[in-house]
Each structure stands twice: as structure tokens, then as C-alpha cells.
Amino acid sequence: MTTAHAALRAQLDTLTTEAFRPELAGIDRLSTLEIARVMNAEDATVATAVGGQLEAIAAAIDAISVRMARGGRLVYAGAGTAGRMGVLDASECPPTFNTDPAQVIGLIAGGPSAMVKAVEGAEDSKELAAHDLTALHLTPDDTVIGISASGRTPYAIGAVEHARTRGALTVGLSCNAGSALAAAADHGIEVVVGPELLTGSTRLKAGTAQKLVLNLISTITMIRLGKTYGNLMVDMRSSNEKLRARAHRIVALATGAPDEEIEAALTATGGEVKNAVLVILGAVDAPAAAGLLSAARGHLREALAQASRPR
Incomplete structure (x- = not known):
């Protein structure tokens, strides 16, 4: 075992999102309905965890909205599930709010192909994040949101660090307290959902939490920008x-x-x-x-x- 590998294992042992739950060690022996009930009960805790971060989320949204009102862009950057959540949210803004496709952007480590197939090693590169963002020519009116369940993914941290050197607003969204990602960003949002049903499978509660937070950020930002009238999506064009x-x-x-x-x-x-x-x-x-x-x-x-x- 290399020194780097040993260090990574030791780091994972400290992360809430990677914790092993011995009480669920026999879950594969339960009936399908019993497993479904356990998963549903787990999912029910996510909204409460997000609720604990509403002040931090609102502060980030207010800062984002001011910049976007001046023509700034919103950029999500993440790897794996976290990156896919960002790409999904960005892709839904044009049809929902009639935004220009270049106004809300989702970057995933490894590029578009990583949406459907894992790109090995991409998440480990801060340099890759800097390269991806350099192509966007960031300005101080832009916002970059790094997304990472662990809060330690180099791609997400690298994105935030690069954005700060360009004067852009930065947000770090993670699911572990005291994360390196939150520490690197202007606004840290840490939604601690606890250990997953399947050890380390952060596509579950952590992924749900990320989706909920991104829903809040994009939707409320668009409300602040006048994209709605009450709760009606009036900023749309009828094209079919x-x-x-x-x-x-x-x-x-x-x-x-x-x-x-x-x-x-x-x-x-x-x-x-x-x-x-x-x-x-x-x-x-x-x-x-x-x-x-x-x-x-x-x-x-x-x-x-x-x-x-x-x-």
C-alpha cells in the first residue's frame, strides 16, 4: 500500500458520508418492502438537514442574484454524481426560465461523456477544473459553485480556488462538516445527511440533498431576477x-x-x-x-x- 493510498483511506475513515453502519449489515436479508421502508425513512431526513442550512443558502442566493442581475453567470462544477446534479440543474434552466444556455452552466469532471460513463481520475485533478473554467473567461460577476459530497474532491475544490483568483463569487456545497470545499469558498453550505444506507454510496442521501439545494439556488435566484410572476413561470416562450x-x-x-x-x-x-x-x-x-x-x-x-x- 502506497503512502498516498494509506492517507486517503485514513481520510475516508473521518468522513460522515463514508461511515459504516453496522445496524444495516444484514439489509440484504430483509424483504423488498422492508428495505424500501428503511430507504424511505432515510430519505425523509434529508429535507430537515437541508433546512438546517437555509440561512447559508439564502445568503449565497442573495449574493448570486446581485451578480446575475449585472449579467453574471452561474457555473456548477463537480465530479460523478455531484457533477451530474449540477449539469441537470443547469440544463433545466433554459426551458423553465427562458435563460440563455450560457447563463447557467454545468461542468462535470471528464467532460460531457462523464454524464453517462465514469471518467477515471478526472475528479482527482484541480488542474482540470482550472482548465475547464479558463475556457469560460470568468469575471467578478460570475459565480462558481463547487459540489462534492465528501467536500474533499480536488476537481470541486480546484474550481472554487481558480474562480477566486478571477474575482468570481464562490460557493462550496458538501455533505460533511468542516469540509475543505466550504473552507475554500466565500459561502460554505454543508448539508450533513449522515452515513448512507449503502456505505459510501453518496448518490443516495447526499445526492438528494444536492438536488434539493440546487433547486433552491436556481429557483429562488430566478425569482429574484424577475423570471416569475407570483408562482407562475411567465418568462417562457411558446415554441411548440x-x-x-x-x-x-x-x-x-x-x-x-x-x-x-x-x-x-x-x-x-x-x-x-x-x-x-x-x-x-x-x-x-x-x-x-x-x-x-x-x-x-x-x-x-x-x-x-x-x-x-x-x-
């Missing part, structure tokens, strides 16, 4: 039949207008939901709605307030 039906429904919920008026507004605005709502509620034409929204930086409530003022 399914989305056209959804757009019509959202405009109806936001305005209570009759179908004919909704269709006319959507047609006039090129299918832009937010603009159509403003046309109806603000009693303005499509070009005026576009101008008001531009002046309000995309915030529909602010644009509506301007439209209602005497002109």
Missing part, C-alpha cells in the same frame, strides 16, 4: 404545441382574461408570456410592453406599476 397550451394557461391564470384576448396578446407578442400578461393587465400594445419590461430589467410587477402610472 405543448408550450403554447401552457403559455395560454399561464396568461389565463395571471390575468383572468377570456381566451380570445389571451390569444390576441400572445400573437402580438410573438408568444412571449410575460409580454402578453403586460399587454392585458397594463392595457398597452406589444411594443410598449417590450419597452416597459426592458426598462424594468424583466421584472413584470415593476413594469405593471409603470404601465399603471398616468402617461
Whole structure:
């Protein structure tokens, strides 16, 4: 056994996410229903663990939102399951919030192929993370979130360290307390979910925790950026039949207008939901709605307030 291997084993022994649970050593002898009940009970603890980090999460979101409002990007960086969670969240922002694909970016150690097949050794390289981020030409308005269940993955730590040298905001998301990742970042979020049902299988509770936190970060950031109106996803463009039906429904919920008026507004605005709502509620034409929204930086409530003022 090499010295490095021995050191890694000793380090893993200290991580909560890697701890062995002797009380579950006979889980393979339980019935399928019994195992399902045990797993379900484990999963039920994750939301509480996330709840314990809400203040840290909210502080990070506020800092991210300010930068994104100035045109900054949100970049996730991780390896394995953690990296896949970041790529998944990033890929869902364009269809949900009509963001530019370059606005929220997911990086996974080993590149896109690592989404479906493990790339051996990729997670062990800080240099690889720096290389991946160098291609993005980071600015101080950007945010890089390193994601790692253990909080010790070199790729995630390297991403945060490189981002800080470029003046970008950094967040470290891990599932162990006192992690190196959190220590390296401006904002540390440590959701301690405890040992996994299967020893070291951090695709389970740790992966669920990461998904929940990323949901919070991206969704609330988009709310802060004016991508919603109440709890309606108004910042969307109806580009196919399914989305056209959804757009019509959202405009109806936001305005209570009759179908004919909704269709006319959507047609006039090129299918832009937010603009159509403003046309109806603000009693303005499509070009005026576009101008008001531009002046309000995309915030529909602010644009509506301007439209209602005497002109």
C-alpha cells in the first residue's frame, strides 16, 4: 500500500458520508418492502438537514442574484454524481426560465461523456477544473459553485480556488462538516445527511440533498431576477404545441382574461408570456410592453406599476 493510498483511506475513515453502519449489515436479508421502508425513512431526513442550512443558502442566493442581475453567470462544477446534479440543474434552466444556455452552466469532471460513463481520475485533478473554467473567461460577476459530497474532491475544490483568483463569487456545497470545499469558498453550505444506507454510496442521501439545494439556488435566484410572476413561470416562450397550451394557461391564470384576448396578446407578442400578461393587465400594445419590461430589467410587477402610472 502506497503512502498516498494509506492517507486517503485514513481520510475516508473521518468522513460522515463514508461511515459504516453496522445496524444495516444484514439489509440484504430483509424483504423488498422492508428495505424500501428503511430507504424511505432515510430519505425523509434529508429535507430537515437541508433546512438546517437555509440561512447559508439564502445568503449565497442573495449574493448570486446581485451578480446575475449585472449579467453574471452561474457555473456548477463537480465530479460523478455531484457533477451530474449540477449539469441537470443547469440544463433545466433554459426551458423553465427562458435563460440563455450560457447563463447557467454545468461542468462535470471528464467532460460531457462523464454524464453517462465514469471518467477515471478526472475528479482527482484541480488542474482540470482550472482548465475547464479558463475556457469560460470568468469575471467578478460570475459565480462558481463547487459540489462534492465528501467536500474533499480536488476537481470541486480546484474550481472554487481558480474562480477566486478571477474575482468570481464562490460557493462550496458538501455533505460533511468542516469540509475543505466550504473552507475554500466565500459561502460554505454543508448539508450533513449522515452515513448512507449503502456505505459510501453518496448518490443516495447526499445526492438528494444536492438536488434539493440546487433547486433552491436556481429557483429562488430566478425569482429574484424577475423570471416569475407570483408562482407562475411567465418568462417562457411558446415554441411548440405543448408550450403554447401552457403559455395560454399561464396568461389565463395571471390575468383572468377570456381566451380570445389571451390569444390576441400572445400573437402580438410573438408568444412571449410575460409580454402578453403586460399587454392585458397594463392595457398597452406589444411594443410598449417590450419597452416597459426592458426598462424594468424583466421584472413584470415593476413594469405593471409603470404601465399603471398616468402617461
